[in-house]
Amino acid sequence: MSHPHAPRRGSLAxxxxxxxxxxxxxxxxxxxxxxxxxLQSLVGFKAGMSHVVMVDDRPHSTTEGMEISIPVTIIETPAMNVAGIRAYDDGPYGKHVLAEAWVNDAKDLAKLFRLPKSVDTDAQLAKVAGLVKDGKVAELRLLTYVKTEEVSGIPKKVPELLENRVAGGSMDKRFEFAKSLLGKQVKPNDIFVPGELVDVSAITKGKGTQGPVKRWGIAIQKRKHARTGKKRHVGNLGPWNPHRVRWQVPQLGQTGYHQRTEYNKRIIKLGEKAEEVTPEGGFLHYGVLRNPYIVVKGSIPGPVKRMVRVRPAVRPKNMPKQAPEVTHISKQSKQGSSRRA
Known part of the structure; x- marks a missing residue:
């Protein structure tokens, strides 16, 4: 029989x-x-997984001070180019753009949209500065883009343009900080440090239309209930009244390709030398790294090559904040059976 308190294994949220x-x-x-x-976020691309050997620095752990092997994910993080500053106000109906300032030589964005013939950056910055001085700006964001053509695993020429929030300090300090980055590049070590906890977001693997057993984890019909010829279906679609099927009933439909966020992923290593983490023969279905990278503990959403976004943890756990002591990074080939390394 079905359990009245466990009609599904998925969250309606x-x-x-x-x-x-x-x-x-x-x-x-x-x-x-x-x-x-x-700056509060970073863009990268999922290259693949491996494992590292590190000294367990978790207090009160049964293996504290000993070497342990943990799974890790490598994220290739090319430098982000700052193309503009955008100022928002916070009204009763949400945030609205007040003003923005663009650099005059963002030629890489011509593949994304039509650029104006000329941009008066100084006049635009003066307008944003006036709004900041008057106290009308509630939030500042940087318009940053990543050159995907510089990433070996991403066969794409059009850059990826995103907004990144600037936080910390007064609004005057934030504006001066954003102004100092305009037209420059931002690398991973400018935002994060080893040992820091971060949240990783990505779009999950798409699986198309799937049945209720795979989508919601309902029980497969057994014994006499299977005599109807159906096993992988929900046993009850709901009450007689009201005369409709409620949206809470687990049914078939789209599975995967949703945005999901993994909280409190610890940064194990930051680096710029790709040969330190690239396995023999490169990452499967990705290739060889050519940009700086981040190594985070555990798995993250999405398939290989999927865009990944990293931000400081919004609800961090009480974990060691110092950089972990990594003694070995596996570079064993992922292309089949080989000698372990």
């Missing part, structure tokens, strides 16, 4: 389970930082 509108993850909440301005 994610309904409706539809395909994501874009492969670019979006954040609706951010962590509040200290007194120094800082």
């Amino acid at each position: 994610y309904s409706p389970r539809v395909r994501a509108r874009s492969q670019k993850p979006k954040y609706r909440s951010w962590a509040e930082l200290g007194d120094q301005p800082k």
Whole structure:
């Protein structure tokens, strides 16, 4: 019999389970930082997984001070180019753009949209500065883009343009910080440090239309219930009244290709030398890294080559904040059976 308190194994909080509108993850909440301005997110691409050997620095752990092997995910993070500054106000109906300032030589964005013939960056910055001085700006964001053609595993020429929030300190400090980055590049070590906890967001693997057993984890019909000729279906579609099927009933439909966020992923290593983590023969279905990278503990959403977004943890756990002591990074080939390394 079905259990009245466990009609499904999936959460209704994610309904409706539809395909994501874009492969670019979006954040609706951010962590509040200290007194120094800082950029709050980073864009990368999932290269693959491996394992590392590190000294367990978790207090009260049964293996504290001993070497342990943990699974890790490598994210290739090319430098982000800052193309503009955007100022928002916070009204009763949400945030609205007040003003923005663009660099005059963002030629890489010509593949994304038509650029104006000329841009008066100084006049635009003066307008944003006036709004900041008058106290009308509630939030500042940087318009950053990544050159995907510089990533070996991404066969795409059009750059990826995203907004990144600037937080920490007063609004005047944030504006001066954003102004100093305009037209420059931002690398992973400018935002994060080894040992820091981060949230990783991506669009999950798409699986198309799937039945209720795979989609919701309902029980397969057994014994006399299987005599109807159906096993992988929900036993009851709901009550007689009201005369309709409620949306809470687990049914077939779209599975996967949803935005999901993994909380509190610890950064194991930051680096710029790709040969330190690239396995023999390169990552499967990806290739060889050519840009800086981030190594995070555990798995992250999405398939290989999927865009990944990383932000400081919004609800961090009480974990060691120092950089972990890594003694070995596996570079064993992922292309089949080989000698372990």
